[in-house]
Amino acid sequence: MDNTLATRAFLEPFAGLAAIGLDQADLPRILRELPFGVAVVDRERRTLFLNSVLERLTGYTSAEVAGVPCRHVLRGSFCLHHCPGLAASRAEAAKTACPAQGRSAESREGTLINRHRRKVFVRLTSVPVLDKAGALLCTLDVIEDLSALKELEGRLTRTAGPGAIVGRSAPMEHLLRILPAVAQSDAAVLLTGESGTGKDLLAEALHRASPRARESFVRVNATPMPEALLDVELFGQAGGSEGAAPRPGKFQLAQNGTLYLSEIADMPLAQQGRLLRLLDEKAVVPAGGERPMRLNVRVVAATGRDPEALVAAGLLRQDLFHRLNAVRLHLPPVRERGEDVQFLLTHFLGLFATKFRKQVLGFSEEALALLSSYDYPGNVRELRNMVEYAAMVCPGEYILPEHLPPHVRFPKPDEPAQQPPRVKPARKKA
Amino acid sequence: MSKKILVTLYRNEVAPRFDLASEVLLVSLDAEGREAKRQELVLAHSSADDLCDLILDREVSVVITGGMEEEHYHYLRWKRLTVLDGVAGLAEDALTRHLAGELESGAILFPRPEAEADHA
Incomplete structure (x- = not known):
């Protein structure tokens, strides 16, 4: 066992607890009376115990689900691919040396569907329980009911959120007049305008006014990252031969909804080519896959720079520009x-x-x-x-x-008015 | 009369959630109730609405699945389907039990400690 200074310092406050006989405490009773949901699951993620709050939340009693894999009890949106409990127990299994390091708890927000067919917003925190030698005994899944919070959040978003685009000047009135008609069509849209003019808001307003409003609005920021990684991020990854779960990309997440590319020129040219194919063929081949996957996604792209200059500088593919430019909405500064x-x-x-x-x-x-x-x-x-x-x-x-x-x-008298950013030519690869 | 049964899948289990299922097992029965055809379908993405569309398109008459929201449950019931939801267990077990007329909504088919103790 690790006996470093750091470890001793971490364990010291607990010495007093052992002295009062806490190790003899009736743990199930303590867990049962906690004001938030707690599930105890074994190393194979089978349910051992549910406390009273979680019994009410899931609709199951501890006795009914003892031994059942927890994914069939919690039925969380995080259970199948991003189980925090599994991640936490794997991490603990990997490091058995120091209990002081075994404090990592994984948290995730999502929904669960209970026995009464009700969807509940929850936050799950998985806390690995280790013995003194650092070996994993079980995991405590702590579940907080976020329904009230989400309802409040929803109400605030509706009243004080980004809301509608406002403006009374002639260009804004024109924009607001044509917005409903543009929203109804399925055509790709190019939004232009300097930074801060409201392109994100306009993209969201287009989505909300469209027949796709009930589906997802997925925003993509093609920040600089390795191309292979960006490929997976955008177009997803097919399931591996060793049973690895397929990973949906942003396009798959936006299925039936709207995908918003916040700065189209930040996207590498290779991905721009794939985007063009997707717009033409309405299908995408996930990274590492062979079969194309049909997608129904409306694409809204935006740029804060002059798109014609971007094409001239080689930062935006001309064919993609022509495809996106079918409907172009400009937000004036x-x-x-x-x-x-x-x-x-x-x-x-x-x-x-x-x-x-x-x-x-x-x-x-x-x-x-x-x-x-x-x-x-x-x-x-x-x-x-x-x-x-x-x-x-x-x-x-x-x-x-x-x-x-x-x-x-106190404006500086000779301060020049800011001009829209200039477009630098694309750097050629060596 | 032939009928079709759809089981939502997660690996070899009934998918814990209808809206998150990305694979389904479609079993066609002949007029005598024997299995005539079996097909596994991989879905482009998980969506309860799309899955409902697929179920209606394929003229499925029985759906076996895990947790399901009330809205989708009642929609499929309104379309006169038999919906056995909240089923937790291996897909094959669930299918066998249904064919034997022994499967109900909310059935937990995984072996449990007290069940094992009863057998012992």
Whole structure:
């Protein structure tokens, strides 16, 4: 057994517990009376015990399910491929040297379906129970019922979430007018606009207004990663010959729904080619697989840069651009939205005053003059954050200049207005 | 009259959840109730709605599965299917018991300590 200083330090607080005879305690009774669900499962993940809360949650009694694999008792969405208990017990089996290190508990959120056919949102934390030599005895699966939390979250999302896109300027009115018609079609859409103009919001609004609204909206950010890994991330992996479970990619997760590619030009050209094939053939071959899988996914792609320049620079495939460009929606920057600035300021002030429970009625003339002359390089995102800050620090009824961030109050006279980012040519591989 | 039975699969077990099943076993019986054809189907992805569509498309009359949401259960019952849900056990055991007329919703077919003790 490990007797390092670190280990001793970890065990020391428990010496007192042993001295009062806690090792003689009636453990099942303690577990039974805990205010959250607890299942004790053996090394083969067979159920040994359910406490009272978990019996109520699952609808099964301990006696009914003793010896049954826990995946048939909990029926969690994490049970089949991402079982935290299995991951925790594997990790513990791998390191038997030091009990002090055997403290790792794995947590996952998901749903379970109980005996009464009700789906319940839960968080499962699997805690491996080790003996003094560090060998795995059993696992404690702690299950918290998140239903109330999820319901509250849902209510908040509906009332204060990203909500609708707002705007009264001519380009925004045009956009909002054509949005329902575009949403109804299944065509791929290309969203353009500088950072902070609301491309993500528009993509989500398109999904919500479409017949696919009840299905998934999956966002993909093609961040730099090895191409093989990105391939699996996007297009999934076929099941291995040794019984490895197939892994769904983002496209499979978005089946019947919408897939949103947040910066199309970040995607390597090889994956752009595969995306083009997917748009044409409506099928994809998962990594390591042979058979194509049929997919029904609407693709919405976005870029913060000029797509024509991206094509010229070799960062975006021309054929893919033409395929996506069939429907193109452009979000103008705030500096081109004229009358929208005041409208947006009032809109966000109302939102944040309610959120912070303040009696803020509006902006003083001086504050409004400063805010109207500012050019918002960060667009609506910057404007929104600015109003949030002002509403937070304002103690009275009107936002005054001193409630605004310093860079708005004291603009540098010769500061050039920010231009949209330039497109650098693609680096050629050596 | 021939009939079709669908069992949702997870490895060789009845899938613990209907909405997460990615494989199904489809067994066709002849007019005498004997097994005439057996087919295993791999689904593109797990979805309770798509699985319901497949069940109706294939004119299945009995579904054997694990945990299932009320909405899908009642939908299939409304479509006049026999739904044996909440079944925990090996798929083959569940099928055999159903053919013998002994399978009910919520049946736990895995061996359990007290059952083993009774046999001993």
